Structure formats: structure tokens, C-alpha cells
Amino acid sequence: KTKLNGPKLLCQLKKKVEVTTLTPDLQPFSSMSWATQLPPKQLSADLGPYKSCAVVSSAGSLHRSGLGKEIDSHEAVLRFNAAPTIGYEKDVGSKTTIRLINSQVMASEEHRFLSSSLYSSGVLVAWDPAPFSADLLQWYNKTDYPIFTQYQRYRRLHPLQPFYILHPRFEWQVWLRIQENMAEAIQKNPPSSGFLGTVLMMSLCDVVHVYEFLPSQRKTELCHYYQRFHDAACTLGAYHPLLYEKNLVKRMNQGSNQDIYTHGRVTLPGFSQLNC
Numbered sequence: 001k002t003k004l005n006g007p008k009l010l011c012q013l014k015k016k017v018e019v020t021t022l023t024p025d026l027q028p029f030s031s032m033s034w035a036t037q038l039p040p041k042q043l044s045a046d047l048g049p050y051k052s053c054a055v056v057s058s059a060g061s062l063h064r065s066g067l068g069k070e071i072d073s074h075e076a077v078l079r080f081n082a083a084p085t086i087g088y089e090k091d092v093g094s095k096t097t098i099r100l101i102n103s104q105v106m107a108s109e110e111h112r113f114l115s116s117s118l119y120s121s122g123v124l125v126a127w128d129p130a131p132f133s134a135d136l137l138q139w140y141n142k143t144d145y146p147i148f149t150q151y152q153r154y155r156r157l158h159p160l161q162p163f164y165i166l167h168p169r170f171e172w173q174v175w176l177r178i179q180e181n182m183a184e185a186i187q188k189n190p191p192s193s194g195f196l197g198t199v200l201m202m203s204l205c206d207v208v209h210v211y212e213f214l215p216s217q218r219k220t221e222l223c224h225y226y227q228r229f230h231d232a233a234c235t236l237g238a239y240h241p242l243l244y245e246k247n248l249v250k251r252m253n254q255g256s257n258q259d260i261y262t263h264g265r266v267t268l269p270g271f272s273q274l275n276c
């Protein structure tokens with residue numbers, strides 16, 4: 001096994017990862033009446049291409065970053081899970097083009113997914129930690145959290161907001177890219193929303209700026225910029241292979257180390273810009 005350098009890694013991601021979403025014509029969903037709630041086209045057919053994009057991690061190190069204006073200057077902004085903008089505009093901006101949410105957020109009471117206005121701006125994209133290489137029916141019958149029932153409820157309440165579900169193949173294709181570039185065996189859990197969202201934006205944007213995924217000089221054990229909760233595992237990972245994801249992003253970064261240190265900013269090329 002050989003560790004690939006940045007350019008080779010980028011080309012592998014482009015070649016071997018497909019950002020696919022569920023569509024109503026897909027088995028076994030095609031025989032279920034609710035499947036008509038799914039968008040008829042792929043996310044990649046409906047969104048982008050965007051010139052310049054921002055991926056905003058939820059890290060505590062965004063606190064007092066003053067990056068809000070810079071983040072909002074990008075054509076499209078991706079945020080995660082329950083990360084708010086209201087009250088935090090100075091540090092994280094206010095634009096939300098896409099929100100990537102895990103199925104836990106959709107299901108847990110505390111996040112009030114069906115009723116909170118936090119989720120009502122931009123395009124929603126959901127994912128669920130599906131079993132490795134399991135087929136869609138197996139996953140459908142045994143999701144980690146009730147992503148499908150919550151999806152149907154949300155769509156009935158907010159029928160006009162675009163809402164996609166990622167194909168589980170995507171999360172495991174990304175996982176394989178991580179594993180194949182590491183010397184040791186990594187845990188067989190899907191990548192974090194942060195890395196999935198970064199790859200998703202690389203498929204839609206000419207250039208992607210990721211903020212505080214690789215921590216800046218503001219690095220802190222504060223888990224999220226929006227919560228008073230400390231845990232180093234938020235930055236280093238426990239369930240998700242987060243440290244390995246960060247290692248790959250560091251290798252693919254086309255910006256300077258100074259950008260990481262001062263802004264927590266990484267610059268990645270979109271797949272369309274690569275000559276592989």
C-alpha cells in the first residue's frame with residue numbers, strides 16, 4: 001500500500017467517488033408510494049456549478065474567528081447539522097446554500113427537526129450511517145436512525161424546500177479512499193459529515209474553501225462554536241475516522257500553512273478543475 005501525494009489523491013477521489021442521491025426510480029424505492037417525494041433528478045444535476053464555495057465546520061475554533069464576511073463572500077456555503085448562523089454571523093456568516101444533516105439530527109427530540117426554522121433555508125441533504133456495502137433494501141429495513149419516516153414527515157410539512165438523501169454507496173466510497181491511503185486499519189464507520197460535505201462540494205464547485213476543519217491557532221477543546229461543551233474527541237474523532245480525514249485534507253490542501261494557522265482555511269480544487 002502506498003500513500004498517494006496530494007494531486008494523485010485528488011484524482012482518485014474524482015475517479016472513484018460518485019456523489020449520488022436517491023431518486024424515485026431507484027429499486028426498492030420505486031415500488032413505495034412515498035418515493036415520489038424524492039427529487040426526480042440527482043443533486044448534481046440540480047445544483048451548481050458554483051465558482052467558489054465555503055464549507056463551514058462546526059468547530060469551536062470558529063468562535064471569535066471573525067470569518068463571517070469571508071465565508072459569505074463565496075457563491076455557495078455548506079453547513080452541518082444543527083449549526084446556527086443567527087447570533088453568530090460575525091464568525092460564521094449568514095448564508096446557507098446547502099445544509100448536510102445526519103440522520104441523528106433528524107430523529108432526536110432536542111433538535112426539533114420538523115419544526116425549527118434552523119433547517120428551513122437552503123437545500124437539505126441527509127445521510128445515514130448505512131451498513132458497509134449492504135444493499136438498499138437491507139439499509140431501508142435497518143437504518144441507524146429513522147431517516148425515511150422523518151424525511152416523509154418533513155417533506156409533507158415543507159414540500160417546496162429541496163431535500164435530497166445521499167446514496168449510502170457514496171459514504172463507503174469515500175471511506176475506502178481514506179482506508180486505502182492509510183497504513184493501518186481504520187474503524188469501519190462512515191466518514192464525518194465534515195468530510196462527506198467537503199467531497200460533495202468538490203463535485204459542485206470550481207474551488208472549495210474549508211473553514212476550521214484543520215484547526216487554526218484558535219484550536220480549542222470547545223466542541224462547537226454554538227455550544228458550551230468541551231470534548232477533544234469533537235476535533236480528533238471517536239466514532240468517525242476524523243483524524244484520518246484531516247490527514248487526507250492536509251495532503252490535498254492547495255493553500256498555504258499560514259492560511260490554516262491564521263484562518264483555519266484549506267483550499268481544495270473542484271473536480272471539474274482537475275486534469276487527471
Ligand code: NCC
Pocket residue numbers: 056057058059060061080081082101102104105191192193194195212213222223224234235236239240
Ligand atoms: O459535531 P458535528 O458532527 O455536527 O460537526 C460537523 C462537522 O464539523 C467537523 N468538526 C466539528 C467539531 C469540531 N470540533 N471539529 C470538527 O472538525 C467534523 O467534520 C464534523 O463532521 C457529524 O459528523 O455528523 C457530527 O454530528 C454530531 C451530532 O450528531 C450532530 O452535531 C447533532 O447533534 C456527532 N456528535 C454526537 O454524536 C455526539 C459527531 O460525532 C459527528
